[in-house]
Amino acid sequence: MKKSLVAGLISCVPLIGLSQQFTGYTYDNYSGVHGMLQNPASVAASKYKVNINWFSMSAMAGNTAYELKKDNFTHFKFSDLQENRDYFKSPNNNNKTLWMNTDILGPSLMITTGKKSGFGLYTRVRTLVNEFNLSDKTFRSFGNDSAFYNTTIQENNLQAKAHAFADAGLTYGRIIYSSPNHLLKMGITGKFVMGLAAASIYSNKALVNITKNDHINQLEGDVNVRYSGNLDAMDNKDNELLDVLKKSTNNYGWGFDLGFQYEWRPDNSGWLATDQTPYKLRINASVNDIGSVKYSNSEHGNSYTMNASGLSTDDLDKKDGESIDDYFTRLENMHIITKQAHGDNFKVKLPGTFRFDADYHLYKRLFINAGTVVNLLNKDKNQYTAHYATSFTITPRLEKKWFSLYSPLFYNTLNKKMAWGAGLRLGQVFVGSSSILSNFFSNKNVTAADFHIGITTSIYQRVKTRRHKAPEMVQEAVVEKKEEPKPVETPKPQTVVETKIDTVEKKVEVIKEVTHDKDNDGVVDEKDECPDVPGEVTLAGCPDKDKDGTADKNDKCPDVPGTAKYNGCPIPDTDGDGINDEEDKCPQVAGTAKYNGCPIPDTDGDGINDEEDKCPNTPGKPANNGCPEIKQEVVKKVAIAAKAIYYMSGKDIIQKVSYPKLDIVVKVLKTDPALQISIEGHTDNKGNQVTNLKLSAKRAEAVKKYLIKKGIAENRISAQGFGDSKPIATNATAAGRQKNRRVELHLNYQ
Template sequence: MKKITFIFLFGISSVCVEAQSYVGFLTDNYSGVNSVIANPANITDSRFKTDINLVGVSVFGGNDYYGVNIMDAFKDDYDFDLDAKKHPSKDNNAAINLDVMGPAFMFNLNKKSSIAIFTRARSMVNINEINGTTIDNVDDDTTDDFNVNEGDFNMFTHAWAELGVTYARVLFNEEEHFLKGGLTLKYLQGGGTAYAVGKNVTIDYDADGTDLGGGESTGSISSTGQITYGRFADFDNDDYDYELPDASGFGADLGFVYEWRPNYADYTKTNAAGDSYTQKDKNKYKLKLGLSITDIGSIKYKEGLQDTYDITNTGINEDDFEDADDIDDILNTFYTLEKSSQGIKAKLPTALHLNADWSFNSKLYVNLNTDLSLVSKGKENASRISNTLSLTPRFESKWLSFYVPLSVVENNGFQAGAGLRAGPLYVGSGSVLTALTGDNSKGADVYAGLKIPIYQGKPRDKDDDGIIDKLDKCPKVAGPIENNGCPWGDKDNDGILDNVDACPEEAGPEENNGCPWGDKDGDSLLDNVDGCPEVAGPVENNGCPWKDSDNDGVLDKDDNCIDVPGTVANNGCPEEIVPEVTEEVQKTLNAYAKTILFDSGKSTIKSVSNGVLNDIVNILAKYPNAKFSIEGHTDSVGNDVSNQKLSESRASSVMTFLIEKGVASSRLSSTGFGESKPMATNATSAGRADNRRVEINLVK
């Protein structure tokens, strides 16, 4: 009975992992590039010039069936089944979440925007709505028989890798109100997925239910219900040499952060010129609020398989059951396949994150964070985080932070942990205190990592004149604030003091405010006679550049369409737009193509299809620059060679018809695939009819 136990219970007995990664650490203002996974807006206006993560690993664990004493669990005589506390219910749950943050870095593009690039590998297992009494029934030592009324359940596992690019920008900065936003786009590579969904499942095992004759017997298995079983290709193959599946997708994170800065003036310096500088090395908020949605997206496993079985059967011989090679063999041997499809989509664990951070002073903070799953429990083909509410007081400084997260985790209950960041090292756990002190821990986690932080520096004032170097025009010589830190003088000896000299570095006449007449724009016209002294232009236009009224890059004097943007090649006039083939047009073409009829076993087109072919000709005429491939397909009736030739002939017949109707031959090509690319099963007449088809596809 090991196989049937695996099908229905393969994860409920293990310690599993759930909730958000890096609990506690991500609340730290010095978590740097790592914070991008919680809210992409975090990376701009941060305390870093740049931050490089080398590697970080976060593992979380929990379920609502087993409770253990973590310290006792490491003892040699600890019996998990006997010593662990069990909490069976009709709806037990568990999950696994391994999160590896690989090489990642962030840097500032300018004072308002930042960018980050990160790599990440993740693995999650979700087990939902398991009837906890199932395990008790299987492990009952008083009888070899057992009955399981499992009902509905859902199991999903998925591993994938991410390459993310984040852009964040300050959106609003007005005195005490500050707002920034960020967006992450992620390329996703699937590593593997499998899932099982049960509906109204029951199992009855009779240890002596099958009479083998001669006074011997073996077990008998009866069951009812329905199971949908999905997996990536070769998941059931014991001899499979693993390689990355043909699975990819895209994901996104979106976040915003608002800061209330009632003491903003304490962090801003302004010089006489009106230039201001805000200290980058200090947190300036009293209250910070964050909102983000993470993991929007999915991964398409193109070769994935999904089968739905009716598992209603009685009196299955246990010996025959045990002799089956794998799960797929069990399902196909003993149960009825209701439907099957190829290609599965694994959805990311989309979640909403709400965060509030209160600053008592520059070192002490308290954080309130809520992680809410936007994926419903039991959702097919989707990973899911557990809903979590955390309160995290912390001590925070540039080189050292310490935090104590206190959390309530869905299915795990209360957890208390601790974490530490010391320069390049970060390590912690969201449950270490609970695990070490409690005897009924349903969850455990740990994380650690290394990074290279490069912090923002404190602004300096080399000449001690009260003006920081960033705003001091003479950072090495003390001077008055009203002169931007420079002493008054007459540097160019033109008789005009620097405070009223428009060009204090160059001698010039008084009538030109102390500046020499010159040619600022370098267009050979002196500024006093230049109609546009700041912008270069031809002499014949009084030193002003020719206009480009429609901003199309063609000057008005050369533009044949002055008020309408165009191209240089077309003398400033717009060129005719050639329509492009859309996905909707492609679908329409293939919808028509599937209705083309041929004489049985031949490549001659029936006259009844002429109308459809003429419609196709009309569509192709609208896209004179597009090229198309005409592809023929057959069902599996007959031999491969005949089917291949027939598919090629039929594709060629369609191409010939289109050419005769005026479609340029250079735009068309034909090929046949025989029976090699079925779009449906060949086991039914309907499926074979779908497989006998012609497709017209855009050549990209």
């Protein structure tokens, strides 16, 4: 890729945007939660007792810059694409726009709570990013040396803006007017929004002229950058997406949707019981996503003036291993960019829209819908806010309780093209696209594509019976049956049965055994092993004085409870440390319970146990609490390096001249991995005391960041600012104040 600022501006932010979601499907009377997102009024007295969305996703991508070869699309070949073979520059000469959409709906539900009301809950994650106003001339120059080099390129109002956020909403809907021929519903959704990330870059005017050897003849203009502070965590390659999201908890906001739904029922009394949808015309109108999210701005989220004329494009490249923070700092130090304005926070609006559709019931299960999504945000006035595109849809559909087939005709104002799609709802699953038919059956190359898919669970309302006419009276003949008299039964004479019971007397002889228990301990003498002494039944009549379960006759320690393993004696403690030998890992040497009977260890063998040794892994001296003595030449070397650390005036940016001295400190710390370092920042008393304290802390942190970048573990470094609280000279003179503006580096083993 050619090195140029224009290419950098275009490639530094993902070009993502958003149009409609779940196109065509949301107009279905059985779309459930998805219809609620389109218009919160639809939750009132819906066709469901309960509708649950487990997971669904809508995605859309398109552009006005490139066209993908149709064969690549139909055969799903999207890797190793080459220009002029697999994709081509679009022939239109308009400013270029690119967009893509992802809308993920998590566990969500809607419930009908009565004849007139219902409510819903939803969870949702969306991403929006727009790119606007890349001129056709600049776009054509990419990859065309003759059109790019030594040509002045001008860009006006170039924008790229991104927003990713999660929202959770509570919806309530109710019928507010009802008559035999008219029905009016109203619904509202309140939503809590957590901002995941936001970024924008725009330039009101930029002039670029670069020679073929990458010399910059002209690069002037403005560049305005805003991005949420949690994105700075991406500088650390060890951080994962979860680490970035954890830092986004302070970015949040609130929003709401408000909607109305009207149904016209011109002949409501004539609908059959089998009809699930008793309206002839349904009209939806709603405003959605009214609200905003407040973000903490990154330190480098500023407005800059830009001037790199006379430099090389190499100066604009982000170097290997250079963080975003270092990159912006370097550009500022080189005066390529000059900061003009900064705000600690910036606000990103939600993508507000007005949504309207009219649904006409053609015949039995056939419907046709005409709808629009109108963007309410001006893209030029909302330079931080990514938003939806205005779009129009006409969707005929066949709709039944467990089955729907729909085919939307979709027009997006971004690419000004009509697309034709298809969708299917079968039971609990739905899948569709607003462009699949036009992309597969048209001879043109592909500039946009989309799909949606989801799985739900539903419990339907019961449909009440209605008839065309009043039911006819049906007379039923009553047939009387005469009961014939039952014949009288003559009782049979009773028969006397004499039963003779022979009683057999059995004589049982009880032989009483005469037994003796001389010591009265409950064990007969014949079984008593100690018949002359009262004892325990469990021990065959023998006594157990210490009650340890070992009979006295076998107990070698009859007066002290013990264990059978040791013949009635306690478990021994050979070394007398209070821990018996079975639990003592060092039974021959007295120790402590903390170390399982072993003595406190001395890992480094310097004669100082680890609990008292401040450097337990490095042999040291008692005078240094077990740590070795730091050589004076090392202390002196680090102290000299500390005096050679210079900063930009009034800032915490370390000047490059300081790097060689700091590298000496790095070498010292790498030579002895046990060494630790504390960094102290100090200022003079000029200016505000609070500001000085903050500046001194930032300067100490700047040294810490440098050492970490050079490979020193963070847990070996501490940094603290003291402001002007610890002067080493008088602040009354310039020389004294210069001495007080310092960084001190202290080595230690603790």
